[in-house]
Each structure stands twice: as structure tokens, then as C-alpha cells.
Amino acid sequence: MTESKFQRNILIVDDEWNSTIVRSVRNRLDEEGWRTRVIVPFDFVVTGDDFEAEALYAIEEEAPDGVVLDVRFGESKDDRFKGLAILQKIVHRHPQLPVLMFTQYVQGPDRETAVRGTLKWDAQVDFIDKLASPEEVVMRLRRMIGITPDNIRLGSKITMDTANQVVYAHTESGTAPVTEIQGIRFEILQELATTWYRSPGELVPFSRLMRYMEGEDPRASIRVRIREIKVAIGKAMGIRFGAGDLIINIRDRGYRLVPPD
Amino acid sequence: MVGGVLARVAGLVIAVAAIGCLALAPLIGEALFANVWGVEPLTYIGAALLVVGLAALALSYAVPQALHRRNGNGKAQRDMDDWSRVTQQYFELFDHDLGRPLRRILGKERELRAFLRAAEHGNSQEVAELLDEIEMQAPNFRLMMSNIRVLIQLEAPDASYAPQPVEVSAVVQRIVDRYMPIASEANKGITWWAEPPEFGIVYSDSAAIEHIVTNLVDNAIRFADSQVEVRLSRDDARFFVQVWDDGPGVAARYRRHIFDRGWTPAVARREEKTSSGLGLYIAHTLSVHYGGDLTIEKTTTSDSDDQTSFVLSLPLKEGVGADAANL
Numbered sequence: 001m002t003e004s005k006f007q008r009n010i011l012i013v014d015d016e017w018n019s020t021i022v023r024s025v026r027n028r029l030d031e032e033g034w035r036t037r038v039i040v041p042f043d044f045v046v047t048g049d050d051f052e053a054e055a056l057y058a059i060e061e062e063a064p065d066g067v068v069l070d071v072r073f074g075e076s077k078d079d080r081f082k083g084l085a086i087l088q089k090i091v092h093r094h095p096q097l098p099v100l101m102f103t104q105y106v107q108g109p110d111r112e113t114a115v116r117g118t119l120k121w122d123a124q125v126d127f128i129d130k131l132a133s134p135e136e137v138v139m140r141l142r143r144m145i146g147i148t149p150d151n152i153r154l155g156s157k158i159t160m161d162t163a164n165q166v167v168y169a170h171t172e173s174g175t176a177p178v179t180e181i182q183g184i185r186f187e188i189l190q191e192l193a194t195t196w197y198r199s200p201g202e203l204v205p206f207s208r209l210m211r212y213m214e215g216e217d218p219r220a221s222i223r224v225r226i227r228e229i230k231v232a233i234g235k236a237m238g239i240r241f242g243a244g245d246l247i248i249n250i251r252d253r254g255y256r257l258v259p260p261d
Numbered sequence: 262m263v264g265g266v267l268a269r270v271a272g273l274v275i276a277v278a279a280i281g282c283l284a285l286a287p288l289i290g291e292a293l294f295a296n297v298w299g300v301e302p303l304t305y306i307g308a309a310l311l312v313v314g315l316a317a318l319a320l321s322y323a324v325p326q327a328l329h330r331r332n333g334n335g336k337a338q339r340d341m342d343d344w345s346r347v348t349q350q351y352f353e354l355f356d357h358d359l360g361r362p363l364r365r366i367l368g369k370e371r372e373l374r375a376f377l378r379a380a381e382h383g384n385s386q387e388v389a390e391l392l393d394e395i396e397m398q399a400p401n402f403r404l405m406m407s408n409i410r411v412l413i414q415l416e417a418p419d420a421s422y423a424p425q426p427v428e429v430s431a432v433v434q435r436i437v438d439r440y441m442p443i444a445s446e447a448n449k450g451i452t453w454w455a456e457p458p459e460f461g462i463v464y465s466d467s468a469a470i471e472h473i474v475t476n477l478v479d480n481a482i483r484f485a486d487s488q489v490e491v492r493l494s495r496d497d498a499r500f501f502v503q504v505w506d507d508g509p510g511v512a513a514r515y516r517r518h519i520f521d522r523g524w525t526p527a528v529a530r531r532e533e534k535t536s537s538g539l540g541l542y543i544a545h546t547l548s549v550h551y552g553g554d555l556t557i558e559k560t561t562t563s564d565s566d567d568q569t570s571f572v573l574s575l576p577l578k579e580g581v582g583a584d585a586a587n588l
Contacts, residue, residue, distance in 0.1 A: 022369025027375055104360045130364055131399045134371065134441070137437045201437035201491075203454035252451050252489065258450065 048082030272317030282307030
């Protein structure tokens with residue numbers, strides 16, 4: 001879970017707005033600390049046009065940070081790919097607004113039509129399968145929106161307050177700041193945490209840690225700092241992190257954060 | 262058809278006239294043309310008419326046959342195109358219709374999980390494992406449907422493509438995102454990186470790269486002991502995606518068959534197959550289709566250790582060599 005001084009707003013436009021799959025995504029976004037708004041039709045009988053009008057109005061009025069948009073808005077011929085028509089209008093009016101197409105049509109001719117017909121390859125639009133896990137949806141939105149929150153929750157036991165440069169350890173006896181992690185140690189952990197937040201499996205190469213290196217053996221200096229971070233957090237949590245825990249070295253090419261559950 | 266008959270009759274008439282000329286030439290030729298030309302020409306006229314007549318006759322048979330063959334091939338081609346299009350349309354329908362019940366199942370499972378958590382029954386290990394089991398089937402299903410889609414596309418007679426700019430590191434990132442929960446659930450780790458870290462764009466097919474690498478990562482997670490690594494690199498003309506896992510790897514005696522259609526080590530051992538054996542076949546076929554290759558490499562020096570990795574290589578840019586490195 002993450003918290004931010006500025007709460008992110010996500011608009012969800014899907015004719016199956018009350019389905020369990022959309023609800024589970026919405027719940028996960030809420031857990032993430034983001035505010036979700038779902039376009040809910042007023043009448044029993046609604047068409048894709050109703051969703052389009054409502055969605056474009058909501059974007060104008062509420063200026064969301066991102067939109068989750070379905071492709072198919074019913075079985076009628078006009079509505080089968082209504083989402084692509086709505087997408088065109090959003091891209092035309094708000095080219096910088098990230099739009100995540102939440103759809104069965106992640107691949108295949110319809111996606112190709114959408115991409116080739118209406119989008120530049122670097123448009124702020126991405127496609128994700130409706131069968132994707134809510135975590136995948138959150139991950140994709142994190143990258144598209146591109147802002148790291150002030151507080152990053154690393155698993156359930158560590159929090160980084162990047163605004164105040166404090167790391168907290170959560171244990172059964174309560175929450176305590178890890179006072180040893182300051183200065184360069186905090187910056188190294190922040191570099192690893194920021195990468196993990198946007199891309200949990202990504203390695204941070206030594207080239208990106210270069211500015212924290214010191215002395216005649218720069219990599220050794222980083223190794224020492226990493227060990228200090230692991231010892232400090234481990235001490236606060238009452239555990240000892242091994243080589244394969246918390247921060248792991250991958251083939252001596254860089255490090256990856258693996259927050260404990 | 263009518264043109265062919267007319268040509269045949271005309272050819273026949275001309276040929277008969279030619280034979281007549283040739284037969285009469287010794288008798289009346291000189292008498293008829295002596296005052297006109299110095300040489301008796303009826304023989305030459307007869308010979309020329311015979312050539313024209315026989316040619317007309319031959320063409321009257323050959324041209325309709327050639328036209329028929331061409332039309333026949335065209336029809337076969339059209340039939341094939343139609344078949345391919347219809348198959349794809351059917352698949353789109355099935356894909357959507359099959360996805361719907363699965364979405365409902367997953368939605369209910371996720372809701373149940375949230376309900377248990379809220380009701381403080383979430384600590385039940387058995388229930389959590391059952392729910393995880395349901396959740397973990399989704400990527401399998403997605404990959405299976407994707408495999409079928411690609412197979413249909415590859416069978417299509419007009420399976421060509423236009424290279425698009427692709428941010429290949431983003432493609433790898435998406436795949437790792439998808440498999441991260443599955444790896445964690447199995448107490449395995451998955452790491453990816455790009456060399457150079459700012460990898461830039463390549464000109465290729467995003468869906469194909471995603472499909473190939475997804476198959477490789479899916480396999481690697483299944484067979485890894487604890488770690489899977491995905492490394493993206495490039496040289497002057499090509500880019501590479503290497504997928505490595507620390508599992509036992511593919512035994513040397515199996516490597517030559519690993520990309521065969523429907524082949525799995527279970528086939529060689531005469532055991533029951535636990536997978537279709539299509540994933541690596543499709544991945545390899547796609548790689549070659551896009552001007553690249555998919556190979557298997559031994560990654561350890563020990564003779565007794567069969568640790569292996571798969572390496573996908575594709576052109577940085579269609580038809581371009583060294584220039585592509587400066588993209």
C-alpha cells in the first residue's frame with residue numbers, strides 16, 4: 001500500500017462497471033491509496049454513446065490522473081468497439097492523459113486497428129487483458145502516471161517516507177524509525193525502492209548507483225552500504241537478512257529490492 | 262470458351278488452305294504467278310499458312326488451359342484466404358466467449374479473498390492456497406489462447422508484417438509484472454535488466470516479441486529452482502532476450518528436438534505429456550518468421566550440469582544492419 005500527499009484519481013469507464021472483475025481492480029486501486037470514480041449509467045437501457053458522453057464530461061470536470069477504459073460496450077454493432085471511438089476522442093482532446101485499455105482485445109486485429117488507425121506508437125495509451133491480476137493493472141498505471149508517492153510501502157513491514165527521508169519498520173510491537181538509514185544509505189535505498197515501485201522485477205544496474213560510490217573500489221563501497229542498510233532494517237525488525245533477502249546482488253551487475261512479506 | 266472454338270476453326274481452315282496451296286503448287290504454281298514474281302510463290306504461301314494455321318490450333322488449346330489453371334490457383338488462394346479469415350473470426354468469438362466465464366470465476370475468487378480478509382478469516386492457509394490455485398490458472402489460460410491465436414495467424418497464407426517501433430524493455434517489463442506473483446507464490450524470484458539500461462527502440466513486432474518471451478518465461482518459472490533472469494542486450498544489428506533459470510535445464514540429448522512441434526521430453530520418455538509441446542515450437546517459428554532465431558544454450562561449464570538458457574535474437578531494424586544500433 002502506498003500513500004501520497006496528492007491523491008491520484010482514476011476514472012473507470014466500463015459497461016460491466018459492477019462486475020466482480022472491475023470491482024476487484026477498483027478495490028486494489030483503493031488499497032493503493034488512489035481515488036476511483038466509476039461511470040455509472042443513470043438508466044436501465046444505456047448505449048455506448050451514453051458512456052462516451054459521461055466519460056468525456058467527467059474527464060473535463062475532474063481531470064483524472066488516468067483512465068481505465070473498456071473496448072466493448074455491449075453487443076450492438078455500434079457499441080462493440082465503442083471504447084476505441086472514446087479513446088480517439090480522449091487522445092485528441094487530452095493527449096497527455098494516460099489511458100489504460102482494459103479489454104479482452106489486447107492482441108489481434110482490433111488492437112492493431114486501434115493502434116495503427118488512431119495512435120502514435122508512443123501515445124499515452126496501453127492495453128491490458130481483462131484477465132490480468134489487479135496487481136498488474138496497478139503496476140501498469142503506476143508506470144503510465146509516472147509519479148512516485150511520498151510514502152512507499154515496501155511489503156507489509158517497511159515504509160519509506162521520501163519527503164522526510166525516514167524509513168520505518170513495522171513490527172508486532174509497533175512502528176519505529178530506522179535511524180541508521182540516513183544520507184547516502186537513504187538515497188541508495190530510495191533508488192532501489194523507486195525502481196521496485198514502478199517495476200518490481202527490475203535490477204538497478206551499478207551504472208545507476210555510480211553516484212553513490214566512493215573510494216578506490218567503488219563497487220565494494222556500494223556493497224558495504226547495502227550491507228549496512230540490511231543490518232539496520234534487520235535490527236529494527238528483529239531479524240537477520242541473508243544474501244538472498246531484502247536487497248540481492250544479481251550476477252554482480254546490480255541490485256534488486258525484494259521487500260519481505 | 263467461344264474464343265477458343267473460333268480460334269480452333271480458323272486455325273483448321275487456314276491449315277487446310279495451306280495444304281491445298283502446297284498440293285497445287287507443282288501443278289499450277291508457275292502458271293498462276295510466273296508473270297508476277299520471278300520465283301514460284303505458292304509453295305511459300307502454303308508453308309506460311311500452314312505455320313499460322315497450326316499455331317492458331319495450338320494456341321486455341323493451350324490458352325484456355327493456362328487460363329483455367331490460373332483461375333483454379335486463384336480460387337484455391339481465395340479459398341485459403343477465406344478459410345483463414347473465417348478461422349480468425351471464429352477464434353475471436355471463442356476467445357471472447359471463453360474469457361467471459363473465466364473473468365467471472367476470477368472476479369468471484371478475488372471478491373471472496375477480499376471478503377475473507379475483511380471478515381478476518383483470511384488467515385486460513387488452506388483457503389488462501391485454493392484461491393491462489395484459481396488465480397494462477399489465469400496466466401496459463403492467457404498464454405494458451407495467445408498460442409492458438411498465433412498458430413492461426415502463422416497458418417494464414419498472407420502472414421506478413423510491417424515492423425513498428427517497439428520499446429522492447431517495456432515489453433519485457435510487462436511480462437515480468439505478469440509472472441512476478443506466480444514466481445513469488447512458488448518461492449521463486451524473477452529479475453530483468455537491459456544492457457545498456459537505456460535500451461531505446463527497435464523496429465519489430467511488439468505482439469510477437471511479447472508472445473515469444475512470455476512462452477520462455479512461463480517455461481523458466483515452471484522449471485526454475487529459485488531464480489529466473491531475463492536479460493535484454495544488443496549488438497550492431499540484432500537485439501537479444503536471454504531467459505535463464507537455475508533449474509536442471511534441458512538435457513543435451515533433448516536439445517535438438519526441443520523446438521519440434523508437439524515434442525516434449527515426456528514424448529522421448531514415453532510418458533504422458535503434461536503440456537502440448539506447442540509453446541517452444543510456436544516461439545521458434547515466430548522468431549524465424551520475423552527474421553531472427555531462438556536457440557538454446559548451455560550456460561554452465563560443468564559436464565554433469567545441464568543448466569541452459571534460451572536466447573531470442575531479432576533484427577534491430579528490418580533489413581538494416583549496423584545503422585540500427587544508432588536508433
